[in-house]
Amino acid sequence: MNKPAQRYADPYLAGIGLGLVLLAAFVIAGRGLGASGAFGSAAAGLVAAIAPDRARANPYFSQYLGGVDWLVFEILGVFIGGFVSAWLAGRLKFEIERGPRASTRGRLACAFGGGALMGTGAVLARGCTSGLALTGGALLSVGSWIFIGAAFAAAYLFAPVMRKEWR
């Protein structure tokens, strides 16, 4: 693949596209988008494979044990869609994306640690940027807007501490 990577789409145009996808999910599936639920479903599956009784007795994991979750298929689609889009645009590339002053190892540690923090946050909040913020934001859910406000506030508050990783 020698052609140069294309530029990203205009954010408003991409936003309209994303909004129409979300609207289509409301009409077709009667629910919005999601991501963190797929992680919950996978974690529940792992616990159920090792200790089935424990998984059933745990109110967080047991909610995911009634068959494979809708969100697992949706996330599978996200992978395919992300791959195809990057491929068509010449953006497929094995790399560790990091800031100019960050080491590869430091970047991976931050990625893992930040991911774990988001995991805990998403369990408590019952969703993430997709299922809670985007979906509930469009449906004017009070909890979703609380989550959006809190997440943006904390990210801005924490950004100066993380400056060395990104700038």
Added chain:
Amino acid sequence: MIAAIAIGIAFGFALERAGLGSARKLAAQFYLTDLTVFKVMFTAIVVAMLGAFWLGRLGVLDLANVYVPQTWIAPQLAGGLLFGAGFVVAGLCPGTSCVAAASGRGDGAAVMLGMFAGVLTTGVAFASVQQFYESTARGPMTLPQLMKVPYGTVVFAVVAIALIGFRVAERIERRA
């Protein structure tokens, strides 16, 4: 199942097109040099909100059949704070980490692993947070219900605020 995969494909495609599979681009939102996250997210919210409102009004979509994320004030506030801090550390959110990984980025895969570890450990230790998790439940409460104003009024206000937000975002980016 087919619908779930199809919707997911379109979702992943839109995120990648916008550049939201790039951690540096996402992190730039919080250093005010590239506000793509804000612009994409709020454009999508406005479009889906207007679509749901008008399709509901025209009788094409029965909003009673659309699941509205329910409200638990304290856990969603605390969860949001943890999530936001994790977001600027990781540079990607759960959905966009999948897109980053799908386009070959190892940091995206690391965020996914971390996310999985966080959900798993919190789930295992669920008994210690369960009381907090179930506190301040408000059910499927919406902003129009909370503020006791018509649905259309809130929709109009969100559109107006978003449009002002976009203008401010453009100005901030020009200055950066």
